[in-house]
Amino acid sequence: MIRRIALASALALVTAPVFAATYTLDPGHTQVVFSWNHFGYSNPSGQFGKVSGTLDFDAAAPTKAKVEVNIDVGSINTNVPALDDHLKKADFFDVEKYPQATFKSTKVEAGADAHHLKVTGDLSLHGVTKPVVLDVTINKVGPHPMSKKPSAGFDAHATIKRSEWGIGGYVPNISDDINLRITVESSVKAEAAK
Structure with missing residues (x-):
């Protein structure tokens, strides 16, 4: 009986899918959303529509992960065109x-459990580079049911002070604290998945 269990375990390890690879972010299923407080009355949000990047990830060794993300700041969208135009100007992002x-990313640490990580990295924005720590949830790693390609999905959140990146217009009436919420779906390119 013990031999059968050992053999079954060995076979499971040999036939288990390997998801150590470089994943490419799917722009259609990746969002970087930010929100702020407006004069104490409301908490609007916006997002960047053009996000690209790569993720080196091994489900068996998640703390060895590396991520690089590029954001087109001009793709900002708050669903208020006049506000989008203002945010692109020198008062704010100076696009x-x-x-x-x-x-x-510069460091990845284990989180509270196997589904959570703390990812430290350098955020370069508005000509300033400063470290940010993202609290990351590993949503799912496995073959995508539609594309069949190895895929990985994550959520992350953090709070930053925009004034630390030189975007301090209208603080404190418009909050210095900006809440970031990121959701990412990524897949291994077809040629790499073979």
């Missing part, structure tokens, strides 16, 4: 001068 934001 003409700083069209891109990037995040590059």
